[in-house]
Amino acid sequence: MRRLLMLCxxxxxxxxxxxxxxxxxxxxxxxxxTLQSISVGVSPGSWAIGVITAGTLATSSTFTxxxxxxxxxxxxxxxVATSPDGWAPGGSSAVDQYWLQFGxxxxxxxxxxxxxxxxxxxxxxxxxxxxxxxxxxxxxxxxSFTVTVAAAAH
Amino acid sequence: MPCKNRIALLSAALALLATAVxxxxxxxxxxxxxxxxxxxxxGLLMQDVKLGETYDxxxxxxxxxxxxxxxxxxxxxxxxxxxxxxxxxxxxxxxYTDLPDPSWFWFERTEVTVPAQSSSQVRMxxxxxxxxxxxxxxxxxxxxxxxKPRPDESIALAVYPRYEIETVALGRPELQHKxxxxxxxxxxxxxxxxxxxxxxxxxxxxICNSDRRGRRYRFRVVSQDEAEGKLHIxxxxxxxxxxxxxxxxxxxxxxxxxxxLAMPVRFRVKLPRSVVLPDxxxxxxxxxxxxxxxxRFLRVRVxxxxxxxxxxxx
Numbered sequence: 001m002r003r004l005l006m007l008c009x010x011x012x013x014x015x016x017x018x019x020x021x022x023x024x025x026x027x028x029x030x031x032x033x034t035l036q037s038i039s040v041g042v043s044p045g046s047w048a049i050g051v052i053t054a055g056t057l058a059t060s061s062t063f064t065x066x067x068x069x070x071x072x073x074x075x076x077x078x079x080v081a082t083s084p085d086g087w088a089p090g091g092s093s094a095v096d097q098y099w100l101q102f103g104x105x106x107x108x109x110x111x112x113x114x115x116x117x118x119x120x121x122x123x124x125x126x127x128x129x130x131x132x133x134x135x136x137x138x139x140x141x142x143x144s145f146t147v148t149v150a151a152a153a154h
Numbered sequence: 155m156p157c158k159n160r161i162a163l164l165s166a167a168l169a170l171l172a173t174a175v176x177x178x179x180x181x182x183x184x185x186x187x188x189x190x191x192x193x194x195x196x197g198l199l200m201q202d203v204k205l206g207e208t209y210d211x212x213x214x215x216x217x218x219x220x221x222x223x224x225x226x227x228x229x230x231x232x233x234x235x236x237x238x239x240x241x242x243x244x245x246x247x248x249x250y251t252d253l254p255d256p257s258w259f260w261f262e263r264t265e266v267t268v269p270a271q272s273s274s275q276v277r278m279x280x281x282x283x284x285x286x287x288x289x290x291x292x293x294x295x296x297x298x299x300x301x302k303p304r305p306d307e308s309i310a311l312a313v314y315p316r317y318e319i320e321t322v323a324l325g326r327p328e329l330q331h332k333x334x335x336x337x338x339x340x341x342x343x344x345x346x347x348x349x350x351x352x353x354x355x356x357x358x359x360x361i362c363n364s365d366r367r368g369r370r371y372r373f374r375v376v377s378q379d380e381a382e383g384k385l386h387i388x389x390x391x392x393x394x395x396x397x398x399x400x401x402x403x404x405x406x407x408x409x410x411x412x413x414x415l416a417m418p419v420r421f422r423v424k425l426p427r428s429v430v431l432p433d434x435x436x437x438x439x440x441x442x443x444x445x446x447x448x449x450r451f452l453r454v455r456v457x458x459x460x461x462x463x464x465x466x467x468x
Contacts, residue, residue, distance in 0.1 A: 028204050028322075031215035032391050036196030038313045043188040045225060047308045063309075068190060068224070074244060082305045146303035150312035152244045152296070153196060 039068035040075065040151035047128065047147070054135040055093050059127060065114065065149050066123040072154035073118050076111035077102065077126075083143035087133055096138055098145065099131040107147070117154045190224025191231075191311040193299050198317040199388045205321065206284025210277060218275040219261065221299055223268035229310075230302040231268065233261040233276060236314075238296045244316050246294035247386035249441070249451040251335060253295040253319060258282055265302065282321055287334040289324040290342035292450070318388070323453075326360055332416070336365040337444055340416065343453040346423055350459060351431070354424035359452055361419055361442065363411040370445040372408040373419070375399040381439050393437035393455060401425060402438050402454060423456060431458040 042065050049058045067073045079100050081087045089108050090097035100107040102114065103126075115124035128147065133139075195217065203209070211217045223229050237252035238245055246252060253259060262277040278297075282288050295317050301310030323343035333340060340360040349355055363369050378395035381387040389395055396402065404421040411417045421440065425431075435457035443449045 028202055028207070029209055029214050030201040030391060031211065031217060032199040032388055033195045033217060034197030034199065034388060037192055037194060038196040038315045039190070039192030040311055040313060041188050041190040041224065042309055042311060045189040045309055068192060069196065071196065080303050082303045144305045144308065146307055146310050148301065148310045148312050150314060152314040153316060154244065
């Protein structure tokens with residue numbers, strides 16, 4: 001029901017935008033809205049790794065990123081540490097440095113391609129591999145990071 | 155587990171919990187609800203943008219950025235603008251380049267919190283500096299709507315819609331400075347007023363080569379299918395696509411322009427006798443491609459002549 005309401009909200013917004021699509025010229029500017037919806041969904045919506053030993057690997061179950069928009073989209077993925085201990089992502093496991101990958105691709109703070117030209121309503125699946133920082137890293141008992149999945153029109 | 159033992163365990167093994175929920179050691183607990191994020195508009199073309207004027211898109215066109223949070227809890231989103239070539243968004247379509255300074259396009263806020271299963275509207279603004287080198291430009295800017303990372307959220311979403319900006323078209327006599335960038339067309343749009351079926355008209359534009367060396371340029375009029383499909387060029391509102399690219403042709407198929415010079419390019423539009431101009435008129439796209447593949451395009455408009463009743467109205 002909530003999803004239906006949300007869908008109605010999006011459709012209403014599209015219609016509102018359509019009616020204003022050729023609103024110009026006003027004050028000299030002409031504005032054309034292309035009726036594109038850029039939208040992305042990810043399931044499951046979180047990943048709890050649990051307690052693991054320094055330097056060891058944890059693998060997620062499969063995530064599904066879905067193009068909920070109406071045009072083909074490219075997906076990218078990046079990560080940022082939100083931990084209290086100053087960990088950072090890197091290309092290997094080291095002191096205060098974690099290593100996050102999908103397949104053999106390292107995920108860092110700059111977005112890397114996850115999937116290209118995903119059709120509207122299409123999806124892409126991926127798994128994440130996390131290698132914990134090495135022994136000697138700062139740890140207050142619980143640390144965290146965020147993985148961002150982003151969408152843009154193809 | 156006693157507190158001391160717990161601390162000992164954590165010092166021996168780095169504990170990483172990606173959510174606030176503690177999971178069994180070595181286990182994964184990731185059957186969480188779906189996350190969803192959408193934005194409107196996903197695409198936008200702003201044309202005839204005057205230099206030095208500040209535009210509130212809600213005020214001039216009734217358009218705001220709508221952010222839809224499609225999952226079960228409130229999220230904060232960071233709003234930003236970027237050069238398309240330097241962001242996670244899509245690259246500018248042919249004929250467009252990065253907006254030189256992304257801060258020329260901005261939002262009323264840099265952060266917005268959207269309740270669960272709800273949406274928020276944010277105003278958008280545009281201002282191009284009052285500098286003649288920025289006339290006749292076609293630029294792209296990427297808007298970033300990024301879930302604000304929180305320690306209790308392991309997955310966040312972001313979307314990067316790309317918006318196109320076309321500044322006011324000014325002819326060479328009106329300009330004292332060459333266009334910004336290494337290659338520009340002056341004017342960027344040519345309007346052929348008063349044409350009727352059976353008429354032909356010649357006009358011209360200049361190619362300005364600001365590159366360090368001379369360059370060759372070739373010309374091609376594109377079809378509607380190619381413009382809308384492969385090239386992602388949006389036609390100007392009120393106009394229809396010119397039905398036949400063959401109605402327009404340049405005098406030369408290609409030209410060489412020395413560095414730091416501008417060269418006129420003449421072209422001709424001939425309308426068949428049997429056609430009827432649509433309301434608004436026709437628009438056509440002339441693609442200008444440099445020898446290294448860099449592309450700009452000229453919009454050529456043939457507005458419908460005013461009907462007899464309208465001619466004396468002004």
